[in-house]
Amino acid sequence: MQAAGGVRLLALGCVLVLSAQLAESKNSEDIRCKCICPPYKEIEGQIYNQNVSLKDCNCLHVVEPMPVEGKDVEAYCLRCECKYEERSSGTIKGTIIIYLSVLGLLLLYMVYLTLLEPILKRRLFGHSQLIQNDDDVGDQQPFANAHDVLSRSRSRPNVLNKVEHAQQRWRRQVQEQRKSVFDRHVVLS
Amino acid sequence: MTKGLCYVEVMMENTGYCSESFTSLQSAASDEDMVEIAGATLDFSSTEDVPPLDRDFGSVGLENGINGVPKLMDLLDEPVPGVGTYEDFNTIDWVREKSKDRDRLREITNKSKESTWHLMKSINDAFSGWLLMLLVGLMSGALAGGIDISAHWMTDLKEGVCLRGFWFNHEHCCWSSNENTFQERDKCPDWKSWAELLIGYNDGPLAYIMNYLLYVCWALLFSFLAVSLVRAFAPYACGSGIPEIKTILSGFIIRGYLGKWTLMIKTITLVLAVSSGLSLGKEGPLVHVACCCGNILCHLFTKYRKNEAKRREVLSAAAAVGVSVAFGAPIGGVLFSLEEVSYYFPLKTLWRSFFAALVAAFTLRSINPFGNSRLVLFYVEFHSPWHLVELVPFVFLGIFGGIWGAFFIRANIAWCRRRKTTWLGHYPVLEVLVVTAVTAVLAFPNSYTRMSTSELISELFNDCGLLDSSQLCNYENITDIKLSGNTLPDRPAGHDVYTAMWQLSLALIFKMLITVVTFGMKVPSGLFIPSMAVGAIAGRLLGVGMEQLAYYNHDWVIFKGWCSPGADCITPGLYAMVGAAACLGGVTRMTVSLVVIMFELTGGLEYIVPLMAATMTSKWVADALGREGIYEAHIRLNGYPFLEHKEEFSHKTLAMDIMRPRRSDPPLSVITQDGMTVQEVEELIADTTYSGFPVVVSHESQRLVGFVLRRDVVISIDNARLRQEGIVSTSRVFFTEYTPPQPPNFPPSLKLRGIMDLSPFTVTDHTAMDIVVDIFRKLGLRQCLVTHNGRLLGIITKKDILKHMAQIANRDPDSIMFN
Numbered sequence A: 001m002q003a004a005g006g007v008r009l010l011a012l013g014c015v016l017v018l019s020a021q022l023a024e025s026k027n028s029e030d031i032r033c034k035c036i037c038p039p040y041k042e043i044e045g046q047i048y049n050q051n052v053s054l055k056d057c058n059c060l061h062v063v064e065p066m067p068v069e070g071k072d073v074e075a076y077c078l079r080c081e082c083k084y085e086e087r088s089s090g091t092i093k094g095t096i097i098i099y100l101s102v103l104g105l106l107l108l109y110m111v112y113l114t115l116l117e118p119i120l121k122r123r124l125f126g127h128s129q130l131i132q133n134d135d136d137v138g139d140q141q142p143f144a145n146a147h148d149v150l151s152r153s154r155s156r157p158n159v160l161n162k163v164e165h166a167q168q169r170w171r172r173q174v175q176e177q178r179k180s181v182f183d184r185h186v187v188l189s
Numbered sequence B: 001m002t003k004g005l006c007y008v009e010v011m012m013e014n015t016g017y018c019s020e021s022f023t024s025l026q027s028a029a030s031d032e033d034m035v036e037i038a039g040a041t042l043d044f045s046s047t048e049d050v051p052p053l054d055r056d057f058g059s060v061g062l063e064n065g066i067n068g069v070p071k072l073m074d075l076l077d078e079p080v081p082g083v084g085t086y087e088d089f090n091t092i093d094w095v096r097e098k099s100k101d102r103d104r105l106r107e108i109t110n111k112s113k114e115s116t117w118h119l120m121k122s123i124n125d126a127f128s129g130w131l132l133m134l135l136v137g138l139m140s141g142a143l144a145g146g147i148d149i150s151a152h153w154m155t156d157l158k159e160g161v162c163l164r165g166f167w168f169n170h171e172h173c174c175w176s177s178n179e180n181t182f183q184e185r186d187k188c189p190d191w192k193s194w195a196e197l198l199i200g201y202n203d204g205p206l207a208y209i210m211n212y213l214l215y216v217c218w219a220l221l222f223s224f225l226a227v228s229l230v231r232a233f234a235p236y237a238c239g240s241g242i243p244e245i246k247t248i249l250s251g252f253i254i255r256g257y258l259g260k261w262t263l264m265i266k267t268i269t270l271v272l273a274v275s276s277g278l279s280l281g282k283e284g285p286l287v288h289v290a291c292c293c294g295n296i297l298c299h300l301f302t303k304y305r306k307n308e309a310k311r312r313e314v315l316s317a318a319a320a321v322g323v324s325v326a327f328g329a330p331i332g333g334v335l336f337s338l339e340e341v342s343y344y345f346p347l348k349t350l351w352r353s354f355f356a357a358l359v360a361a362f363t364l365r366s367i368n369p370f371g372n373s374r375l376v377l378f379y380v381e382f383h384s385p386w387h388l389v390e391l392v393p394f395v396f397l398g399i400f401g402g403i404w405g406a407f408f409i410r411a412n413i414a415w416c417r418r419r420k421t422t423w424l425g426h427y428p429v430l431e432v433l434v435v436t437a438v439t440a441v442l443a444f445p446n447s448y449t450r451m452s453t454s455e456l457i458s459e460l461f462n463d464c465g466l467l468d469s470s471q472l473c474n475y476e477n478i479t480d481i482k483l484s485g486n487t488l489p490d491r492p493a494g495h496d497v498y499t500a501m502w503q504l505s506l507a508l509i510f511k512m513l514i515t516v517v518t519f520g521m522k523v524p525s526g527l528f529i530p531s532m533a534v535g536a537i538a539g540r541l542l543g544v545g546m547e548q549l550a551y552y553n554h555d556w557v558i559f560k561g562w563c564s565p566g567a568d569c570i571t572p573g574l575y576a577m578v579g580a581a582a583c584l585g586g587v588t589r590m591t592v593s594l595v596v597i598m599f600e601l602t603g604g605l606e607y608i609v610p611l612m613a614a615t616m617t618s619k620w621v622a623d624a625l626g627r628e629g630i631y632e633a634h635i636r637l638n639g640y641p642f643l644e645h646k647e648e649f650s651h652k653t654l655a656m657d658i659m660r661p662r663r664s665d666p667p668l669s670v671i672t673q674d675g676m677t678v679q680e681v682e683e684l685i686a687d688t689t690y691s692g693f694p695v696v697v698s699h700e701s702q703r704l705v706g707f708v709l710r711r712d713v714v715i716s717i718d719n720a721r722l723r724q725e726g727i728v729s730t731s732r733v734f735f736t737e738y739t740p741p742q743p744p745n746f747p748p749s750l751k752l753r754g755i756m757d758l759s760p761f762t763v764t765d766h767t768a769m770d771i772v773v774d775i776f777r778k779l780g781l782r783q784c785l786v787t788h789n790g791r792l793l794g795i796i797t798k799k800d801i802l803k804h805m806a807q808i809a810n811r812d813p814d815s816i817m818f819n
Helices: A002-024 A072-079 A089-125 A127-132 A140-155 A159-183 B007-016 B094-111 B116-157 B194-199 B205-233 B242-249 B260-275 B283-298 B308-327 B330-341 B347-367 B388-421 B428-443 B453-461 B495-518 B528-552 B572-588 B592-602 B605-625 B630-638 B678-687 B710-723 B769-779 B798-808
Strands: A031-037 A046-050 A081-086 B160-162 B191-193 B692-696 B704-709 B732-734 B762-764 B783-788 B791-797
Touching: A089 B116, A089 B205, A089 B260, A159 B205, B094 B116, B094 B308, B116 B160, B116 B260, B116 B283, B116 B308, B116 B347, B160 B194, B191 B194, B194 B205, B205 B260, B205 B428, B242 B283, B242 B308, B242 B330, B242 B630, B260 B283, B283 B308, B283 B528, B308 B330, B308 B347, B308 B592, B330 B347, B330 B592, B388 B495, B388 B528, B388 B572, B388 B605, B388 B630, B428 B495, B453 B528, B453 B572, B495 B528, B528 B572, B572 B592, B572 B605, B572 B630, B592 B605, B678 B710, B678 B732, B692 B710, B692 B791, B704 B710, B704 B783, B762 B769, B769 B783, B769 B798, B791 B798
Parallel strands: B762 B783
Antiparallel strands: A031 A046, A031 A081, B160 B191, B692 B704, B783 B791
8 A cells, every 4th residue: 555655665764864863963872981891809890881982982081980099000901891882862762663653553553444444334334235344254245345346436536435445455465365374374384 | 256347356366265276287177267347447556566457558668569579560559558467376487578678678779879868768777777776775774773673672671661761772771871780781770670660679589470470471462463463464474485585586476475565564573573582583584574675666667667587686686685684794695695595696686786785784884773883783703713623513513403404394394284284274373372472481581591582692602701791601710810812711610600501401492492383473483593593502502511621621632732721722602603503504504605694793704614614514414314495395385386496307207298288188278370269269268277378370280380378368358359449259369470351241350469479488299308497497487388290299387397396206296386
């Protein structure tokens, strides 16, 4: 469906835009220098984190307070390993929010398709048209439905009918796929 | 069946409903009817993977028609849209597609000399391939980055939540805090486990039970959402995808398999499936996602949209992109596409794949999902040397990998076959939930199975140095150690290491058994990471064993020369890497691509020899125990028409032994070039289910003129009845070049020469079958006519060949379902 493609492209666009934006504006919280210092004599191992830039990322700037003094500082610092890391918290936030919104929309749509639509259709069209439910059993029903839908669409070709027609076709495709994969185990065992 | 159905409905009916509806040239009865067009004006504006019977004549995309039709005739007939396309679950005609492309290119080149506009068009045509690769790389890289970030977050969601911002996972929540200690690297007050949130504290049995319970509940929720979404929106999104992509790349058509909805659902449910703690990976599904991107972006370019062979070039490159973003290994991805996935891989595709994989790697790096500008989680930085004597345990790991690979394939195929044929397959949702529950319940107590598999692998690959404090690295520090680089000498194992050893053994057994059941379920599942995990655990166990053996027995003759006390001789992390490569090679039977992927993962060029030794050993052992890799085994299980490149056809049969019709069958159904009426042709099509008919001069002479496809004949006749003046059931059908003028009372005749293939491939009846099979493989044929003394005798189709090969290998020939 076009809507699905549009949503996908929108999501993609958001991710790209966000990542582009945040490449420029570095949050000071998003950089760190992490120094890991192993146990030395009686001193236990420690980890030091500080938000300094790359040029200041060494043992002398980051390890505060220095647990040893004088001549031992050099020996202690030799064993420490300092690494500069950066991340983009905006990208993470954007991605998670986009993902959760797409997931939420899909879940809502699924609930609508499986639960609400039959109820709504029954109310709008009455019991005589109950046969038009796509999820009915029987091979003939979807075709009869489609023929009806298509002959109706010939008389009123407007956007809403086009959307409904496309949706009907999509649902038939999914139903066939479901039959092949889940019921008859023909494809994708 | 009611008449007056639209043609489309029957086309779609072909694909799904009756079990014999997968047409073959000589199969038994089916209930397809010949249809008439109901006259409804249908709007087929969506060009996505629906059988493209485009009725809007505005987009006339077809060129001159098929091979060899002189251009003069084309002024009289317009190409009928729909001719030249394929039905679902059928094989394409590679020769026709390639010659269509060559015609198109020739026309563009000829026209480009005329004007600047045409020159621009020809330059645009040449660049469109590269532009498409760029777009595929960008889109796949972006999607893979999004999948990685979301999967990391959701995996940690089972254990707790970050109060600073719910979108942070555990590692990022505690990223800039100063509460991290040397022992607990990820401790900070912002991260609260569920027990802390619900009851306030994190210690004691009640908190443990709360955490356990919530872990299992989250896992069940995620897997339930995954399987429901797959079931409701895109059933093609389940499984790994690589067997089907292999078949598609060899020429098969599965409509909807690489479509928009499949892409979206696969992306979303992959994250859910991985986060639910199931023993599966995301590499296979990422290949499927990348191929979907490739297929969708093909629709932007006419050159690729209309031509199935060109599209498969793009899909080969997209498969390379998939592996490249999964592992951060562009070169390994290209080799994987070459070795495992693609059927035809011309040199042009090599360049394009490399470019696309590179673009995807750049995109992924700029999104920076891991925060360290690394592309992949297993980046390993040690460079310790290894000794020749260690080749013995490496070869042993290779043997283990081969044995495990063969066992896994057999067990998995048996389980999948049971799922296909028995009651087990009727409850897919329930099956997923049960497997998730079992996995979660058994995985939580053991810390090595509770963490995500990627983290486990990276911990196992890691060599223990001074800076590590995990349970696995709890060696006893003997004396005050002098630093020489960051390498430590071999030390005796502390108490925690022994604990870790038996926990890892339990994890190994658990993973070996649960992966058999998990791969192939109705959620997206890959098996690279679980296989690597099994191998890594086995390798690490062996490595630690060797290390302790060398430490306590350094005066044995095998250790004496090179492993003196105080030296760093054995690196258990290397054993883990080699084990991972061996197990993955045993399952998938990859060789070169696996070695390249592994050393791109680790950056250690000095470890190529151990990796190669283990991979070759595992492939030999696995091939001795079972012929096929996991993907070929799944192709065989589903009955796809995949003609193996690697199988030898070693029996002395001739073409006339395989061809149809056999002696007891009715004679070959042919169409004569000028002797049939429209009604007779329609009856012939209605009475049979063959997907193509040879055209002969006459029934007596049986001299071959050409070959027509059923779909093209049906579309042309329907179109002619609708649009051409006076075509009725008694109109004569002509396949000749010049039609004789009709007497005045007769209805006008129907010329169908344009849809006929004038150069069908023929072999004589005494051709040896290995040559015939070679022709099929190399040219990508779908059917081949058999002649005797110049007269048409019979036909051989791909399905006949596959059935014959199955019979020879003592497999069930009826398992070949498709043509």
